[in-house]
Amino acid sequence: MGKAIVITSGKGGVGKTTTTANIGAGLAALGKRVALVDADIGLRNLDIFMGLENRIVYNIVDVVTGEVELTKALVRDKRFEDSLFLLPAAQTKDKNAVSTNQMRSLVHQLKKEFDFVLLDCPAGIEQGFQNAMAGADEAVVVVNPEVPSVRDADRVVGLLEANNVKNNHLIINRLRPEMVKRGEMLEIKDVVDLLSIKLLGVVPEDERIVMSTNRGEPTVLDQSSRAGAAYRDICRRLLGEDVPMTIHADDGSFFHKLKKLVGLSS
Amino acid sequence: MPQDAVLFKGTREGIHIFLNDEVDFPQVVHSLEDRLSSRRHFFQGARIVINTGKRSLSTEQVEEVRKVLKQHDGVQLLRLEQTRDGSTTQPGNQSALVVDRTVRSGQQIYHQGHVMVVGDVNPGAEVIAEGNIMVLGTVRGTVHAGYSGKQDALVAATVLTPTQISIAGIRARRPDEEGWRSSEKSTPEVARLRNGQIVVEPYQQSWL
Numbered sequence: 001m002g003k004a005i006v007i008t009s010g011k012g013g014v015g016k017t018t019t020t021a022n023i024g025a026g027l028a029a030l031g032k033r034v035a036l037v038d039a040d041i042g043l044r045n046l047d048i049f050m051g052l053e054n055r056i057v058y059n060i061v062d063v064v065t066g067e068v069e070l071t072k073a074l075v076r077d078k079r080f081e082d083s084l085f086l087l088p089a090a091q092t093k094d095k096n097a098v099s100t101n102q103m104r105s106l107v108h109q110l111k112k113e114f115d116f117v118l119l120d121c122p123a124g125i126e127q128g129f130q131n132a133m134a135g136a137d138e139a140v141v142v143v144n145p146e147v148p149s150v151r152d153a154d155r156v157v158g159l160l161e162a163n164n165v166k167n168n169h170l171i172i173n174r175l176r177p178e179m180v181k182r183g184e185m186l187e188i189k190d191v192v193d194l195l196s197i198k199l200l201g202v203v204p205e206d207e208r209i210v211m212s213t214n215r216g217e218p219t220v221l222d223q224s225s226r227a228g229a230a231y232r233d234i235c236r237r238l239l240g241e242d243v244p245m246t247i248h249a250d251d252g253s254f255f256h257k258l259k260k261l262v263g264l265s266s
Numbered sequence: 267m268p269q270d271a272v273l274f275k276g277t278r279e280g281i282h283i284f285l286n287d288e289v290d291f292p293q294v295v296h297s298l299e300d301r302l303s304s305r306r307h308f309f310q311g312a313r314i315v316i317n318t319g320k321r322s323l324s325t326e327q328v329e330e331v332r333k334v335l336k337q338h339d340g341v342q343l344l345r346l347e348q349t350r351d352g353s354t355t356q357p358g359n360q361s362a363l364v365v366d367r368t369v370r371s372g373q374q375i376y377h378q379g380h381v382m383v384v385g386d387v388n389p390g391a392e393v394i395a396e397g398n399i400m401v402l403g404t405v406r407g408t409v410h411a412g413y414s415g416k417q418d419a420l421v422a423a424t425v426l427t428p429t430q431i432s433i434a435g436i437r438a439r440r441p442d443e444e445g446w447r448s449s450e451k452s453t454p455e456v457a458r459l460r461n462g463q464i465v466v467e468p469y470q471q472s473w474l
Contacts, residue, residue, distance in 0.1 A: 151371055154388050158370030194388060194406070196368055
């Protein structure tokens with residue numbers, strides 16, 4: 001039986017879908033069988049991040065209404081032989097097209113076939129969020145080092161815990177080392193202190209993300225990208241490997257300081 | 267014959283209002299409103315003690331009662347109390363509630379006695395106690411101690427940097443200049459009322 005992980009944040013635009021795409025591709029590259037589920041019904045995006053948009057025939061709503069078999073709706077990512085699949089969202093329906101119970105049984109079905117089921121959660125804490133967390137065993141909470149994002153993430157962690165999703169991980173995304181240095185951004189330590197959940201990784205701001213999103217090539221596959229390197233570390237940590245917490249920034253002197261702050265420096 | 271939903275009694279202290287615990291709460295609130303409105307002048311400036319009988323009120327219910335009282339000029343709620351097994355207790359003196367997790371944004375804890383949090387109280391979270399609030403962690407959110415007027419209630423925390431704090435209805439808020447940065451404070455502190463103002467001081471064992 002595989003593991004279902006919901007990728008969530010509360011606030012929009014912090015990088016949930018980017019994270020889902022990169023962790024998915026990263027885990028597949030490490031030889032795991034992964035299913036990506038786009039739970040953002042009505043605002044379908046994950047397919048674009050994966051470069052699979054023009055191969056969608058059926059979607060999640062077709063599956064839960066029984067119109068097609070689950071296996072038929074799954075879009076295979078050819079870059080990874082037989083290990084990465086996407087279940088796209090419906091673009092013409094809304095969040096209420098799938099019920100919480102339908103979602104739960106769908107995720108259960110996927111967990112039998114895959115090592116990881118990654119659920120890309122919509123922003124907000126309404127029905128779409130409730131659905132996305134329904135079948136999840138654990139959560140990856142994505143935050144930007146900004147006060148509103150951290151506040152929303154805290155709300156979401158509370159809701160997750162209240163719904164018995166208790167093993168939660170934190171990814172601090174779009175960190176700008178120069179800004180932290182100038183004291184204009186929350187520090188990693190502040191964010192981790194407040195949310196008090198396990199830090200899974202820190203992803204630096206990287207212009208290449210925009211390019212890789214437009215092209216549909218997850219940056220985790222780009223060996224020269226610093227965000228990609230951070231995602232590769234994150235995937236290995238998800239598999240239980242003990243990867244030292246380094247910040248992949250250009251400025252070498254800086255990540256040592258960060259390491260010290262997170263208390264991981266030796 | 268149906269029982270009265272509310273009963274008024276004058277005492278030296280003021281007016282005791284007994285809320286019948288065998289009548290549905292919405293009906294109790296309704297008759298309270300009726301009775302107060304029908305003799306508006308009589309109750310002007312009255313000092314009131316509300317006794318809820320055996321019933322423990324939820325936060326929402328306490329709010330409802332307060333809302334009714336607020337509509338009447340000068341009515342002053344001295345305290346809420348309960349009668350159990352023939353003896354009267356102020357909710358603030360009841361047993362403590364232990365919350366062994368971080369109270370997060372959007373979560374609200376209400377208890378008729380003391381509240382002890384083993385964890386943090388994050389911004390956007392609210393802890394309301396009729397008695398004291400003790401936090402073994404950092405308070406960044408909102409805390410109300412002695413909610414129904416218990417003047418000697420206190421708030422103690424390992425790190426006390428609340429967004430807002432109130433004791434017996436007297437409020438204070440974090441100075442704006444402290445802003446969004448996390449605090450460097452490291453001494454445990456206690457907040458209590460002194461001459462009608464909230465005073466925060468370093469925790470000293472001799473006080474408790």
